[in-house]
Amino acid sequence: xxxxxxxxxxxxxxxxxxxxxxxxxxxxxxxxxxxxxxxxxxxxxxxxxxxxxxxxxxxxxxxxxxxxxxxxxxxxxxxxxxxxxxxxxxxxxxxxxxxxxxxxxxxxxxxxx
Amino acid sequence: xxxxxxxxxxxxxxxxxxxxxxxxxxxxxxxxxxxxxxxxxxxxxxxxxxxxxxxxxxxxxxxxxxxxxxxxxxxxxxxxxxxxxxxxxxxxxxxxxxxxxxxxxxxxx
Numbered sequence: 140x141x142x143x144x145x146x147x148x149x150x151x152x153x154x155x156x157x158x159x160x161x162x163x164x165x166x167x168x169x170x171x172x173x174x175x176x177x178x179x180x181x182x183x184x185x186x187x188x189x190x191x192x193x194x195x196x197x198x199x200x201x202x203x204x205x206x207x208x209x210x211x212x213x214x215x216x217x218x219x220x221x222x223x224x225x226x227x228x229x230x231x232x233x234x235x236x237x238x239x240x241x242x243x244x245x246x247x248x249x250x251x252x
Numbered sequence: 253x254x255x256x257x258x259x260x261x262x263x264x265x266x267x268x269x270x271x272x273x274x275x276x277x278x279x280x281x282x283x284x285x286x287x288x289x290x291x292x293x294x295x296x297x298x299x300x301x302x303x304x305x306x307x308x309x310x311x312x313x314x315x316x317x318x319x320x321x322x323x324x325x326x327x328x329x330x331x332x333x334x335x336x337x338x339x340x341x342x343x344x345x346x347x348x349x350x351x352x353x354x355x356x357x358x359x360x361x
Contacts, residue, residue, distance in 0.1 A: 143295075172348055181339065182296065184348030195348060229295050231349075239286065239343055243295030 145244035162213040162230030254279035254342030270327040274340030
């Protein structure tokens with residue numbers, strides 16, 4: 140099983156809402172990632188978790204708050220987003236080895252109104 | 253991560269081999285070359301990786317030059333479902349991937 144599951148697939152939220160994106164994997168991977176992808180652009184790294192601890196934060200605004208409650212789950216909490224935050228949010232996971240083979244979910248398409 | 257350069261777009265006829273080039277002249281000795289692809293509205297999909305030797309799996313072949321400054325991804329018998337953006341990425345370890353602009357491969361019927 141090489142599946143990374145992201146929910147919801149689509150999300151529409153207002154600028155004052157609080158919502159969460161969820162990501163789950165059962166491959167025993169101990170590294171998990173959040174990427175943001177704007178239309179017609181490549182994915183951009185946001186956060187990296189290693190052994191459930193935040194190891195990389197690519198200067199992401201605090202209105203994005205990641206959480207890794209256990210080795211299988213990764214959340215991205217959203218609060219007071221701006222319309223320019225509308226994008227496809229991708230989750231990925233990988234083993235913590237010398238290789239960087241990441242398995243991606245299908246993403247959550249977020250629209251901020 | 254190494255900086256990579258790829259053509260913006262390429263066309264290939266269905267059933268023919270698709271050869272996608274990538275320059276990665278700044279890659280260091282211990283960095284792998286990875287190829288991923290992203291079909292429209294889906295998450296990126298890992299294809300293949302290599303360090304020094306040529307590699308082949310069920311999806312593709314990877315040819316790496318001896319000086320490791322460039323590589324070519326080969327899809328031996330392209331189908332319409334291979335239409336996607338293909339990303340060549342240099343790097344290693346469990347860091348995040350740094351995606352370049354990639355190559356938009358269009359398979360023509």
